[in-house]
Amino acid sequence: MPLNALRVTVYFVASCFNVVTAWDISCRAAEGAQPNVVVILADDQGWGDLSCHGNPNLSTPNLDKLGQSGAVFDRFYVEPVCSPTRAEFLTGRYALRDGVTGVTSGAERLDVNVPTIGNAFKEAGYATAAFGKWHNGTQAPYHPNSRGFDEFYGFCSGHWGLYFSPMLERNNSLIRGDGYLANDITNHAIEFIEHNRDKPFFAYVAFNTPHSPMQVPDRWWEKFEGKQLAAKASLPEKEKFDHTRAALAMCENLDWNVGRLLTTLEKLELTENTIVVYFSDNGPNGYRWNGEMRGIKGSTDEGGVRVPLMISWPGQIQPNSKVTHNVAAIDLSPTLLDLASIQGKPGLPIDGRSLKPLLLGKNENWPPRILFTHWNGQTASRWDHFLLDSQQRLYDLSKDPSQSRDIASKNPGIVQRLDSALDNWLQDVQFGKSRPPRPFVVGHPDSNITQLPARDAEGQGQIKRSSKHPNCSYFTNWKSLSDSITWNVEVTTPGTYRAEVYYTCSEQNKGSLVELRLGNSTTQAQVVKAFDPPLISEQFNRFPAEESPVKDFEPLDLGTIYLSESIGELTLRAIEIPGESVMDVRLLVLTRIEE
Structure with a gap:
């Protein structure tokens, strides 16, 4: 798959730490061995979800050991929800600057003119890969393969409704996952490390847990099922104990997978030349023990935004270091580039500051600053x-x-x-000021395949979502000729596209004739085959889920459609409905046909 052809920018922060600048790419890493970098990101793990932070309810020996091997940050701040924090890590800039104002339906997209840490390491000669949850845009040029990552395995949505062998993607091609998702993500990250052991690599391992739905294999759940908790939330009346038990089990699974990554580095004799970073994207996704802090995920109070951060680099960062200064997600990108000695010429400004002086014990002149959180x-x-x-x-x-x-x-x-x-x-950061609309891009040169999930569409008429949370939802209740599904799109490459819609339909309702239209271009197909699988996600839930239930979907070939370079409403509607309903819709895929 072709990678990003756009001009990109990397960031460099001088080691004197008071020069905060961004840099156009024309750089190489400094002379000497280039350190490998592994960044591990947990999803909805609170500061208190580690045994090294004093939680007696669980054991996280691998994360405890990681912290002991390097620096633990006492006051590390992120945003209250997932996508803004991820954007800030990727760029070193506050998310509000760069269009990340929500968590779904396009509001999670990171502006394309803003370069990422993936771009920086790739241009410096690193092999780059992202695994797991992306959550900063689905279609190219927002897709991870367009943001500096050679390899991507995972999902682009904000959350996923099934953690056992779900539908995923690899480099924008749909595939089936293999087993429990956190384990599967780790397997692919390990393969990447092994394959690139002889050259510098940057691996971004973004787990999806302990974010709900609360699904975890028996091996970890059995320890916590029915367990009496020694430490409880500061507001115990709000704690849902089975939710807490499941979250703790998921955190212990995370710890196990972190141990697998660290063991891989050790076996390959890469530990001494690898920087490992571990952090979470926001506070806990429920009321549970989190020190004395007030607030949970979604809150700008301390409990909603203060999360774990550990950085290890044996031989460079002293073991058992503790950093008490206020630092933030915006600091991670400039820190890693500074540690890797990636240099260049001035470009876009950034908000973060390199933490290198704090990590190397040279923080005598560390100036105070004000940090901001918003949601x-x-x-x-x-x-x-x-x-x-x-x-x-x-x-x-x-x-x-x-x-x-x-x-x-x-x-x-x-x-x-x-x-x-x-x-x-x-x-x-231009908060509250109007921004130009950002249609969903179809046919960007970076990729022949464009995925348009249901979350990025609007249902018209009586059509409903399968959940109030759009992220991994599908459309249902499609019963009328006046109903339709529309995507606001911008076609950037004109040409002929093959269209497929991922659908389900019962035997008694098959036979509808549907049309896909953009402007004067159309294609039609009949739903001739029934495909009516059962819901499969609910059997895995350890606690009732708010996310959409999940079932399998099958592609229906809608034929080919010529799309001119344009902006408009891409509409899927029914022309004939012989039964009570048309079909449920999860995803539309457009594949550009090379001519």
Whole structure:
């Protein structure tokens, strides 16, 4: 598959740490051995979901050992939800700058003019790969293969409804996963490391757990099923104990898989020349033990955005190091590029700062700064040990980690400073200002295949989603000729495309004639074959799921359609409905036919 042909940019932050600049690519790594980099990202794992942070409910020996081998960050901050944090890691920039304003239906897409850490390492000669959950855009040029990653195995959605041999993709081609998803992701990451053992590599291993649905193999669930919890949430009346048990089991599975990755590096004698980073994308996805912190995922309170961060590089970072400065996801990209000595010439600005001085014990002149978090109308500013929340309440986290005592009235100067800084930041990142619409791209030169999932479409008429959460949903209740499914698209490469819709249909409802149309171009096909599989996801749930139930879908060939370079509504509608309904729809795939 062709990779990104666009001009891209990488970032470099000078080791003096007060020069924060981005860099156009014209670079090579500095002389000497280039360190390998493995970045491991958990999904919805809270700060308290590690035994090394004092949780007696579970055991995470591999993560504990990873922290002991390098640096553990005491106050590492991310955004309250998944996609903004991932974008900030990839770019070193606040997500609001770059179009990441939501978690689904296109709002999770990272602007294409912003380069990623994948671009940087690739241009510096590294083999690059991303495994697991992407969550920053599905279609090229937002797809990971267009953002500097040679290899991609996983899914692009914000969450997935089935963790056992689900439908996934490899380099934009649909495949079937093999076994439990976290284990499968690790298997592919290990294969990549083994294959590239003799050259520098950058592996981004983005797990999907302990994000719901709460699905975990028996091997890990059996330890926690019915277990009495020694430590409970600070608001115990809100804790759902089977949800907690499942989350803890999933965290122990994560720890096992991290151990497999670390063992692979050791067996291949790569440990000494590999930087390993472990962090989570937001706070816990439920009320459970998380120290004394207030808030969970979705909140800008401490519990929603303070998460684990460990960075290990034997021989370079002293073992058992502890960093107490406030740092953030925006710092990871400049840090890794700085550690890898990737250099270049000035370009786009970034918000992050290289943590190299903190990691190497040279932090005497580390200047203070204000960090910002934002989600769904909530904002918070952090400076030193002070937190100003979205309701103008001020807390001293060094004395009040549970945010129980508002000290705003006693510290008006600090409130004014943080509030003013937040106003300036919101203006700087263009928060609330209108942006040009971003249709879903069809036919980008990076890929012959364009996936248009149901989450990126709108159902018209009586059509309904299978869940209130669009991410991995499908459309159902398609019963009328006035119903339709539409995607707002931009065709960037004109040509003939083969169209396939992934559908299910019962025997009694087969026979509908459907049409796909964009402007004056159309193609039609009849649903001649019934395909009516059962729901398969619910049997694996350890706790009731809010995500869409999952079933298998089969491709229906809609024929070919000529698409001119244009912007418009790509519409799927029925022309004839002999039964009670047409079909359920999960995905539309357009494949450009080379002429």
